[in-house]
Amino acid sequence: MTARCNKIEFIIIDRHYKHSPERVFEAFSRKAAFEQWIAPSDEIGTRVLLHDFKIGGQYRIEFSIPDSGKLFLKGEYVHIEQPRQICFTWEWEEPDVHAGINSLVTVDFLEHKGNTRLTITHENLSTLQATERHIQGWNGALLRLEKLITNQPDIQG
Amino acid sequence: MTIRYSNSLDRTFHALGDGSRRKILAMISHKQRCTAGELVEQFNVSQPTVSKHLKVLEAAGLIIRHIEGRHHVFALGVDGLQEADDWIKRHLAFWQNSLDRLGEFLDDEIKDSQ
Numbered sequence: 001m002t003a004r005c006n007k008i009e010f011i012i013i014d015r016h017y018k019h020s021p022e023r024v025f026e027a028f029s030r031k032a033a034f035e036q037w038i039a040p041s042d043e044i045g046t047r048v049l050l051h052d053f054k055i056g057g058q059y060r061i062e063f064s065i066p067d068s069g070k071l072f073l074k075g076e077y078v079h080i081e082q083p084r085q086i087c088f089t090w091e092w093e094e095p096d097v098h099a100g101i102n103s104l105v106t107v108d109f110l111e112h113k114g115n116t117r118l119t120i121t122h123e124n125l126s127t128l129q130a131t132e133r134h135i136q137g138w139n140g141a142l143l144r145l146e147k148l149i150t151n152q153p154d155i156q157g
Numbered sequence: 158m159t160i161r162y163s164n165s166l167d168r169t170f171h172a173l174g175d176g177s178r179r180k181i182l183a184m185i186s187h188k189q190r191c192t193a194g195e196l197v198e199q200f201n202v203s204q205p206t207v208s209k210h211l212k213v214l215e216a217a218g219l220i221i222r223h224i225e226g227r228h229h230v231f232a233l234g235v236d237g238l239q240e241a242d243d244w245i246k247r248h249l250a251f252w253q254n255s256l257d258r259l260g261e262f263l264d265d266e267i268k269d270s271q
Contacts, residue, residue: 023263024259033262036262
């Protein structure tokens with residue numbers, strides 16, 4: 001693994017779901033399912049406008065925020081490995097305050113006794129050179145995932 | 158749930174990652190100043206538990222401690238919050254809430270199919 005040290009900021013969130021990785025994976029891969037939960041609040045209307053779930057395929061989501069209009073999120077599926085991993089780019093469209101910031105989301109589904117440990121790694125790639133950022137982000141995510149798994153033997157709900 | 162960060166915001170987010178600590182922070186924010194005793198009374202938890210949470214919040218720069226006689230008085234410290242990057246805060250909140258909803262969605266899906 002050749003991840004270089006860089007200054008990207010990232011978030012890692014772990015969740016434990018009492019469902020198989022296949023089922024949790026489907027909540028991402030099926031458009032109708034994805035639309036049901038991807039908004040951070042019930043108040044926010046969600047329309048998945050584009051959901052071409054394959055490597056190189058694009059997605060685009062419209063979020064309708066009560067009293068403050070619409071936000072659009074778009075990206076591309078960089079890696080898909082059913083039911084273990086999904087990796088996609090993430091970018092808010094203009095006029096969002098974070099428009100133009102490229103970021104990369106890696107979703108890992110780890111099976112544990114029939115349940116799923118889901119890990120989201122969301123990396124802000126804005127500080128990297130465009131040509132290198134995907135490779136670096138990807139390697140970085142793998143390296144950190146490895147560390148995470150090594151350091152945390154216990155499943156936490 | 159475990160959250161890890163790459164930068165100096167570690168402590169801030171660790172501090173904010175706990176529901177009890179967010180409640181304590183909200184109460185200090187609401188009342189502007191608060192003694193440890195008032196927090197113990199409000200949340201019906203032990204003094205050592207509250208003290209532990211207050212230490213974490215203090216270390217993260219989220220609250221400031223003043224000692225007035227026998228009382229430790231806490232107020233909101235803005236440094237910790239300002240330091241937290243907008244992008245990280247926004248996306249952390251996004252995923253935490255969406256993943257909660259994913260859990261509800263999966264549970265409901267099971268119920269529906271039974």
